[in-house]
Amino acid sequence: MGWGKKLATAMLSVLFLFAFVQAVGGYLIGQLSSFQNTGPVLEPQVEEKVVRQMVLQLEPMTYYTFQLGAYEEAVEGQSRINELAQMGYRVCVSQGPPFQLWLGCLGKEPSVADLPETVRDGSRDIFVKKLILNEAAFRFSAEDGQLMEQVSTLLSSYDVVLKHSLKMFQDYRYDACSEENWSEMIQQLMEELELIQQKGTALLSDAASDPMASSILDLMTVTAEYEESLQLISEKKSDKVVLLAQSCLLELIEQYHSFIRDESDQKIDS
Numbered sequence: 001m002g003w004g005k006k007l008a009t010a011m012l013s014v015l016f017l018f019a020f021v022q023a024v025g026g027y028l029i030g031q032l033s034s035f036q037n038t039g040p041v042l043e044p045q046v047e048e049k050v051v052r053q054m055v056l057q058l059e060p061m062t063y064y065t066f067q068l069g070a071y072e073e074a075v076e077g078q079s080r081i082n083e084l085a086q087m088g089y090r091v092c093v094s095q096g097p098p099f100q101l102w103l104g105c106l107g108k109e110p111s112v113a114d115l116p117e118t119v120r121d122g123s124r125d126i127f128v129k130k131l132i133l134n135e136a137a138f139r140f141s142a143e144d145g146q147l148m149e150q151v152s153t154l155l156s157s158y159d160v161v162l163k164h165s166l167k168m169f170q171d172y173r174y175d176a177c178s179e180e181n182w183s184e185m186i187q188q189l190m191e192e193l194e195l196i197q198q199k200g201t202a203l204l205s206d207a208a209s210d211p212m213a214s215s216i217l218d219l220m221t222v223t224a225e226y227e228e229s230l231q232l233i234s235e236k237k238s239d240k241v242v243l244l245a246q247s248c249l250l251e252l253i254e255q256y257h258s259f260i261r262d263e264s265d266q267k268i269d270s
Contacts, residue, residue, distance in 0.1 A: 052142035053265075056152045058159045061133040063166050064106045065250060066115060068123035070098040077101060080122070087118055088240045090247040092254070102129070105246035105253070107166030114172075116239075133162055133253060139264040147208045151263070154199045158219075158256050161192045165249050172246060173239050182237075186230050193227050196220075212263050222248075222255040 068084075068091065071077035077099040084091050084103070094100040103119065104110070112126055120126060138155060140148040168185045170176065177185075200220045203209050209216065229245035 053139060054142050054145070054148060055137050055139050056155060057137040058134040058156065060135065061107075061163055061166065063131050063133055063253075064104075064109050065092075065102040065129050065131060066104045066110070066112065066119075066126065067129040068101040068103055068119070068126050070096075070100045070125065072097045072099075074099055083122060084119070089119065090244050092247055092250040100129075102250060103247065104172050104243055105166070105249045106169050106172065108170040110171070131253075133166070134159065135257065136260055136264075138260045141265050144265075147206065150199070150203050150206070150209075151212075154196065154203060155256075155260070157192065157196050157199060161189060161196065162249075162253060162256065164189055164192065169242075169246055169249070172243050174233070174237055174242050179237070182233060186234055189230060190227065193223060193230075196223060215259050215263055219255050219259050222252050226252045 069077075069080060071080070074096070077093065077096075080101060081091055081093070084101075089103060092102040094102065101123075103115075109130070110128060112120065112128060115126075138152065140151075164185075168177075168189070174182075197220065200216055200223075204213055204216055226245070226248040229241070229248040232241045233245055235241075
Protein backbone atom coordinates (compact mmCIF):
# COMPACT_ATOMS: atom_id res chain seq x y z
CA MET A 1 0.00 0.00 0.00
CA GLY A 2 1.39 3.38 -0.93
CA TRP A 3 2.06 6.15 1.55
CA GLY A 4 -0.80 8.15 0.14
CA LYS A 5 -3.33 5.42 0.81
CA LYS A 6 -1.95 4.80 4.34
CA LEU A 7 -2.19 8.46 5.16
CA ALA A 8 -5.76 8.64 3.86
CA THR A 9 -6.72 5.55 5.89
CA ALA A 10 -5.18 7.00 9.07
CA MET A 11 -7.00 10.29 8.62
CA LEU A 12 -10.32 8.47 8.18
CA SER A 13 -9.68 6.47 11.37
CA VAL A 14 -9.00 9.68 13.33
CA LEU A 15 -12.13 11.32 11.97
CA PHE A 16 -14.19 8.25 12.86
CA LEU A 17 -12.78 8.13 16.44
CA PHE A 18 -13.40 11.87 16.88
CA ALA A 19 -16.98 11.48 15.70
CA PHE A 20 -17.51 8.51 18.09
CA VAL A 21 -16.10 10.39 21.08
CA GLN A 22 -18.24 13.41 20.29
CA ALA A 23 -21.31 11.25 20.02
CA VAL A 24 -20.68 9.35 23.25
CA GLY A 25 -19.52 12.47 25.06
CA GLY A 26 -22.67 14.30 24.02
CA TYR A 27 -24.78 11.43 25.32
CA LEU A 28 -23.00 11.35 28.67
CA ILE A 29 -23.21 15.12 29.06
CA GLY A 30 -26.87 14.95 28.16
CA GLN A 31 -27.45 12.28 30.77
CA LEU A 32 -25.57 14.22 33.44
CA SER A 33 -27.49 17.37 32.58
CA SER A 34 -30.79 15.54 32.93
CA PHE A 35 -29.76 14.36 36.41
CA GLN A 36 -28.64 17.83 37.47
CA ASN A 37 -31.91 19.40 36.38
CA THR A 38 -34.01 17.19 38.63
CA GLY A 39 -33.36 19.48 41.63
CA PRO A 40 -32.43 18.51 45.22
CA VAL A 41 -33.37 15.11 46.58
CA LEU A 42 -36.15 15.51 49.21
CA GLU A 43 -35.98 13.67 52.52
CA PRO A 44 -38.96 11.37 53.15
CA GLN A 45 -41.69 13.08 55.21
CA VAL A 46 -42.19 11.70 58.74
CA GLU A 47 -45.86 11.73 59.58
CA GLU A 48 -46.51 13.30 63.01
CA LYS A 49 -49.23 11.82 65.16
CA VAL A 50 -51.70 14.48 66.23
CA VAL A 51 -53.15 13.90 69.69
CA ARG A 52 -56.49 15.60 70.20
CA GLN A 53 -56.86 16.91 73.71
CA MET A 54 -60.08 17.08 75.67
CA VAL A 55 -60.37 19.29 78.74
CA LEU A 56 -62.96 19.26 81.51
CA GLN A 57 -62.74 22.57 83.38
CA LEU A 58 -65.40 22.86 86.06
CA GLU A 59 -66.24 26.27 87.45
CA PRO A 60 -63.98 27.24 90.38
CA MET A 61 -65.44 28.20 93.75
CA THR A 62 -63.75 29.67 96.82
CA TYR A 63 -64.11 28.12 100.26
CA TYR A 64 -62.51 28.68 103.65
CA THR A 65 -60.97 26.83 106.57
CA PHE A 66 -59.35 27.73 109.88
CA GLN A 67 -55.60 27.11 109.82
CA LEU A 68 -54.54 26.24 113.35
CA GLY A 69 -50.81 26.26 112.74
CA ALA A 70 -48.02 25.00 110.49
CA TYR A 71 -45.33 22.59 111.65
CA GLU A 72 -42.02 21.68 110.05
CA GLU A 73 -41.85 18.46 112.06
CA ALA A 74 -44.61 15.88 111.71
CA VAL A 75 -44.18 14.78 115.33
CA GLU A 76 -44.86 18.29 116.63
CA GLY A 77 -47.94 18.60 114.42
CA GLN A 78 -49.19 15.18 115.54
CA SER A 79 -49.03 16.28 119.16
CA ARG A 80 -51.43 19.14 118.43
CA ILE A 81 -53.71 16.84 116.42
CA ASN A 82 -53.92 14.49 119.40
CA GLU A 83 -54.81 17.35 121.73
CA LEU A 84 -57.65 18.46 119.46
CA ALA A 85 -58.86 14.87 119.05
CA GLN A 86 -59.14 14.54 122.83
CA MET A 87 -61.39 17.61 122.77
CA GLY A 88 -63.55 15.99 120.08
CA TYR A 89 -62.20 17.78 117.00
CA ARG A 90 -60.91 16.13 113.83
CA VAL A 91 -58.45 18.22 111.83
CA CYS A 92 -57.09 17.81 108.32
CA VAL A 93 -53.39 17.95 107.54
CA SER A 94 -51.99 19.37 104.32
CA GLN A 95 -49.12 17.72 102.50
CA GLY A 96 -45.88 19.04 103.89
CA PRO A 97 -43.59 20.11 105.25
CA PRO A 98 -44.76 22.46 106.49
CA PHE A 99 -47.75 20.47 107.77
CA GLN A 100 -50.74 22.80 107.99
CA LEU A 101 -53.57 21.90 110.36
CA TRP A 102 -57.05 22.78 109.08
CA LEU A 103 -60.37 22.75 110.89
CA GLY A 104 -63.74 23.46 109.30
CA CYS A 105 -64.83 23.84 105.67
CA LEU A 106 -67.08 26.77 104.86
CA GLY A 107 -68.54 28.37 101.77
CA LYS A 108 -68.64 31.74 103.53
CA GLU A 109 -65.63 33.51 105.03
CA PRO A 110 -65.73 33.12 108.83
CA SER A 111 -64.03 35.00 111.65
CA VAL A 112 -61.36 33.50 113.89
CA ALA A 113 -63.23 34.94 116.86
CA ASP A 114 -66.11 32.57 116.08
CA LEU A 115 -64.04 29.50 116.96
CA PRO A 116 -64.41 27.93 120.41
CA GLU A 117 -61.97 29.43 122.91
CA THR A 118 -60.46 26.03 123.68
CA VAL A 119 -59.42 25.70 120.01
CA ARG A 120 -58.06 29.24 119.76
CA ASP A 121 -56.04 29.11 122.96
CA GLY A 122 -53.90 26.13 122.00
CA SER A 123 -53.34 27.09 118.37
CA ARG A 124 -50.48 29.16 117.02
CA ASP A 125 -50.64 31.56 114.10
CA ILE A 126 -54.34 30.84 113.66
CA PHE A 127 -56.06 32.50 110.68
CA VAL A 128 -58.73 31.97 108.02
CA LYS A 129 -57.32 30.38 104.87
CA LYS A 130 -58.97 30.74 101.46
CA LEU A 131 -58.90 27.72 99.15
CA ILE A 132 -60.12 27.07 95.59
CA LEU A 133 -62.37 24.22 94.45
CA ASN A 134 -61.60 23.01 90.90
CA GLU A 135 -58.18 24.62 90.90
CA ALA A 136 -57.06 22.36 88.02
CA ALA A 137 -58.65 21.04 84.84
CA PHE A 138 -59.01 17.36 83.94
CA ARG A 139 -57.19 16.62 80.65
CA PHE A 140 -57.35 13.48 78.55
CA SER A 141 -56.83 12.20 75.02
CA ALA A 142 -59.82 12.07 72.69
CA GLU A 143 -58.74 8.52 71.81
CA ASP A 144 -60.01 7.49 75.26
CA GLY A 145 -63.27 9.32 74.68
CA GLN A 146 -65.74 6.64 75.78
CA LEU A 147 -64.04 5.93 79.12
CA MET A 148 -63.30 9.58 79.77
CA GLU A 149 -66.91 10.50 79.15
CA GLN A 150 -67.86 8.28 82.10
CA VAL A 151 -65.08 9.75 84.25
CA SER A 152 -66.12 13.30 83.33
CA THR A 153 -69.71 12.52 84.26
CA LEU A 154 -68.53 11.19 87.63
CA LEU A 155 -66.41 14.28 88.30
CA SER A 156 -69.30 16.55 87.33
CA SER A 157 -71.47 14.77 89.89
CA TYR A 158 -68.79 15.33 92.53
CA ASP A 159 -68.67 18.98 91.58
CA VAL A 160 -72.41 19.27 92.31
CA VAL A 161 -72.08 17.56 95.72
CA LEU A 162 -69.08 19.63 96.79
CA LYS A 163 -70.69 22.93 95.83
CA HIS A 164 -73.99 22.05 97.48
CA SER A 165 -72.04 21.08 100.60
CA LEU A 166 -70.20 24.39 100.69
CA LYS A 167 -73.47 26.28 100.29
CA MET A 168 -74.90 24.29 103.20
CA PHE A 169 -71.89 24.87 105.44
CA GLN A 170 -72.04 28.63 105.92
CA ASP A 171 -71.17 28.18 109.62
CA TYR A 172 -69.82 25.41 111.82
CA ARG A 173 -72.51 25.82 114.49
CA TYR A 174 -75.53 23.56 114.37
CA ASP A 175 -77.96 26.31 115.43
CA ALA A 176 -76.99 28.38 112.37
CA CYS A 177 -79.78 26.46 110.56
CA SER A 178 -83.10 25.10 111.68
CA GLU A 179 -83.50 21.36 112.13
CA GLU A 180 -85.84 21.31 109.16
CA ASN A 181 -83.28 23.04 106.93
CA TRP A 182 -80.56 20.63 108.02
CA SER A 183 -82.82 17.70 107.23
CA GLU A 184 -83.71 18.98 103.75
CA MET A 185 -80.13 19.84 102.76
CA ILE A 186 -78.69 16.59 104.06
CA GLN A 187 -81.38 14.55 102.32
CA GLN A 188 -80.55 16.22 99.02
CA LEU A 189 -76.86 15.51 99.48
CA MET A 190 -77.53 11.88 100.39
CA GLU A 191 -79.44 11.39 97.15
CA GLU A 192 -76.62 12.99 95.14
CA LEU A 193 -74.03 10.87 96.94
CA GLU A 194 -76.02 7.71 96.19
CA LEU A 195 -75.93 8.63 92.50
CA ILE A 196 -72.15 9.06 92.73
CA GLN A 197 -71.79 5.61 94.28
CA GLN A 198 -73.81 4.11 91.42
CA LYS A 199 -71.70 5.86 88.77
CA GLY A 200 -68.47 4.88 90.49
CA THR A 201 -69.52 1.23 90.77
CA ALA A 202 -70.51 1.15 87.09
CA LEU A 203 -67.19 2.69 86.10
CA LEU A 204 -65.24 0.12 88.09
CA SER A 205 -67.10 -2.70 86.32
CA ASP A 206 -65.66 -1.48 82.99
CA ALA A 207 -62.38 -3.29 82.29
CA ALA A 208 -61.07 -0.18 80.54
CA SER A 209 -60.98 1.61 83.89
CA ASP A 210 -58.50 -0.86 85.44
CA PRO A 211 -55.49 1.54 85.26
CA MET A 212 -57.33 4.08 87.42
CA ALA A 213 -59.32 1.63 89.57
CA SER A 214 -57.21 2.31 92.66
CA SER A 215 -57.80 6.07 92.40
CA ILE A 216 -61.53 5.56 91.93
CA LEU A 217 -61.72 3.28 94.99
CA ASP A 218 -59.82 5.82 97.12
CA LEU A 219 -62.23 8.55 96.06
CA MET A 220 -65.28 6.42 96.79
CA THR A 221 -63.92 5.39 100.21
CA VAL A 222 -63.57 9.02 101.31
CA THR A 223 -67.01 9.68 99.83
CA ALA A 224 -68.53 6.99 102.05
CA GLU A 225 -66.86 8.56 105.12
CA TYR A 226 -68.36 11.93 104.25
CA GLU A 227 -71.78 10.33 103.83
CA GLU A 228 -71.53 8.79 107.30
CA SER A 229 -70.54 12.13 108.83
CA LEU A 230 -73.65 13.78 107.34
CA GLN A 231 -75.83 11.17 108.99
CA LEU A 232 -74.23 12.02 112.35
CA ILE A 233 -75.36 15.65 112.02
CA SER A 234 -78.97 14.52 111.94
CA GLU A 235 -78.41 12.17 114.88
CA LYS A 236 -76.17 14.21 117.23
CA LYS A 237 -77.22 17.79 116.34
CA SER A 238 -74.08 19.42 117.75
CA ASP A 239 -71.37 21.86 116.68
CA LYS A 240 -68.68 19.21 116.94
CA VAL A 241 -70.40 16.82 114.51
CA VAL A 242 -70.86 19.69 112.06
CA LEU A 243 -67.11 20.37 112.28
CA LEU A 244 -66.48 16.64 111.90
CA ALA A 245 -68.53 16.58 108.68
CA GLN A 246 -66.66 19.64 107.45
CA SER A 247 -63.33 17.91 108.09
CA CYS A 248 -64.58 14.92 106.07
CA LEU A 249 -65.60 17.36 103.33
CA LEU A 250 -62.09 18.86 103.31
CA GLU A 251 -60.65 15.37 102.88
CA LEU A 252 -63.09 14.62 100.08
CA ILE A 253 -62.16 17.81 98.23
CA GLU A 254 -58.47 16.95 98.57
CA GLN A 255 -59.06 13.40 97.28
CA TYR A 256 -61.14 14.79 94.39
CA HIS A 257 -58.32 17.20 93.45
CA SER A 258 -55.75 14.41 93.76
CA PHE A 259 -57.76 12.25 91.36
CA ILE A 260 -57.87 15.06 88.80
CA ARG A 261 -54.13 15.70 89.08
CA ASP A 262 -53.09 12.04 89.05
CA GLU A 263 -55.40 10.78 86.32
CA SER A 264 -55.06 13.69 83.89
CA ASP A 265 -53.10 12.63 80.79
CA GLN A 266 -49.56 13.86 81.52
CA LYS A 267 -48.51 13.13 77.93
CA ILE A 268 -50.63 15.98 76.60
CA ASP A 269 -49.13 19.44 76.61
CA SER A 270 -51.26 22.06 78.30
